[in-house]
Amino acid sequence: MRSKIFSIIILIFFLASCKTMDMDKAIDMTFTVIQETSKASRPISDEEEYFVGRAVAARLFQSYPLLENTRLTNYVNLIGNTVALHSEKPFTYAGYHFAILDTNEINAFACPGGIIMITRGMINLANNEDELAAILAHEIAHINNRDGIESIKQARWTEALTVIGTKAAKQYGSEDLVKLVNIFEGSIDDVLKTLVVNGYSRTQEYAADEKALIYLAKAGYNPEALLNVLNKLKNQERVSNTGFLKTHPDNEDRITNIKNKIPEVNIDLKAFQNRTARFNSYLRR
DSSP, rough: HHHHHHHHHHHHHHGGGGSSSHHHHHHHHHHHHHHHHHHTTTTOOOOOOOOOOOHHHHHHHHOBOOOOOHHHHHHHHHHHHHHHSSSSSSSSSSSSSEEEEEEOOEEEETTTEEEEEEEEHHHHOOHHHHHHHHHHHHHHEEEEEEEHTTTOOHHHHHHHHHHHHHGGGGSHHHHHHHHHHHHHHHHHHHHHIIIIIIOOOHHHHHHHHHHHHHHHHHHOTHHHHHHHHHHHOOOHTOOOOHHHHSSOOHHHHHOOOOHGOOOOOOHHHHHHHHHHHHHHHTTOO
């Protein structure tokens, strides 16, 4: 709405200038500016979100080593993609990808575009496949809600689109390229600061929990597994305040928020036991 109002203001301004210039020229200039304004106010595309997410993931790998366990990584990807298929966005621009970080820190990161990282410490917190699926479902919900990409400052994104959208930038000069690189790096910093330092807002975390419950139920997992995970995180708060615990709202509040929102599902006990046995075999428990 604001971009439309701004375009109208521009139109009035240029039409008021018609006394001193040719009418056709004034109209051409008006529509050119409106087009560029529209480009500079559009949302980030799925493709752009993916490349931002890749850059964020690369920066995270500088702080956390990747766990070199192909078998376990494939298992986590199987669970994650199964849950993602039951979300509002079953497919992303380049697909969902799940990686394990080799650290005891209890944490998980949802990079924009579909790249999700979970630490070895967070996996060890789970007692069964349903609880692991619950952790991944929460991160998938952040991606569906575009919470990571929303952390990029709007002024930064508008500046990038202005450079990209101008006719003069069809052949980028060195100054344009430097500006775009700086904007891109700043965007990565915005997302990283949210993931690692500030965390998402309470509202965003509640929304991700609520969606995770739905994804789990649709995928055949027990949605109460998320409640179990939150109770474990609550117990961890007594001994640590790092990683996931540092960047997320009080777990007691999250528990209270979802207690009465858990979907009623019929749990197949045999299927649950099979999933738990599979989980234990991959975790070698």
